[in-house]
Amino acid sequence: MTDRGLQGATNVGPRQRGEDSDAEAVDVTDLVIRMDGVGVRRNRNDLLSGVDWSVELDERWVVLGPNGAGKTTLIRLAGAEMHPSSGTVHLLEERLGGVDVFELRPRIGVCSAATAQRVPGEEIVRDVVVSASYAVIGRWRERYDELDTGRAEELLAALGVGHLADRPFGTLSEGERKRTLIARALMADPELLLLDEPAAGLDLGGREDLVARLSQLALDPDAPAMVLVTHHVEEIPPGFTHAMLLRDGAVVAQGLLDEVLTEENLSATFGQDLSLERSGDRFFARRRG
């Protein structure tokens, strides 16, 4: 694992180093994500600008920022769901724009509100998970391989929803749906797992349960590289190693979690005077005064 320090300090892109910015010159060996000078522009708005970011296989990143900061846009780039307007994005050693995204996407597990919306309510939970190995949503074959079905059931059990395998997805609670979708995202044994606000809409017990399960996953050396997007420091699972703080489409700070997650950086990110407490390996934030 590499200690890259704060954005602008040691984690500089090729342009800042004054090197050749030609995409082909970028060394992306062993990098799961590499962004250099990335911008996304829509309707004359900069959704992201000047983003340099590298993620290695054994790293678990949390991306924190207020509403509208650009977090989902960043995750969509990392999931090969969109291209940057400027700069270069390499995913799993392939350059976006120079690779067939349909070959890249199965190597990346995504759990987001958009995935949840695409699952029909009548779909059986086991099928929601197993169909990920065929890169479809919903049952489309009469029979799946027993190996695949067994893996889907194991993943559901590992996420604490094994008993719901025969239930229609639409009858699950929000927390049960989230856990089912994480099992689905893991089904194809991805090299990168992207989780966009997995704890949104969960009650306190559901959130704590999910944080504990994501912590187990983060601490598993065989788990894929992970990027988790959240608004809340309370949702950072123990075992996460790095953080990126985003505001107005730009990186406020990034690097090792312990170095980046400070009151100063958090206050700058959310535009408020925040106090940050650490209790064991969990974080808590609130406004001062």
Ligand SMILES: Nc1ncnc2c1ncn2[C@@H]1O[C@H](COP(=O)(O)OP(=O)(O)OP(=O)(O)O)[C@@H](O)[C@H]1O
């Ligand atoms: N097609 C578009 N045209 C113009 N602005 C857009 C477009 N798509 C997104 N935006 C804006 O870009 C900004 C970043 O959006 P994004 O969804 O990435 O933020 P986010 O950090 O995920 O926000 P949230 O926490 O509220 O989900 C928002 O202000 C959004 O309104």
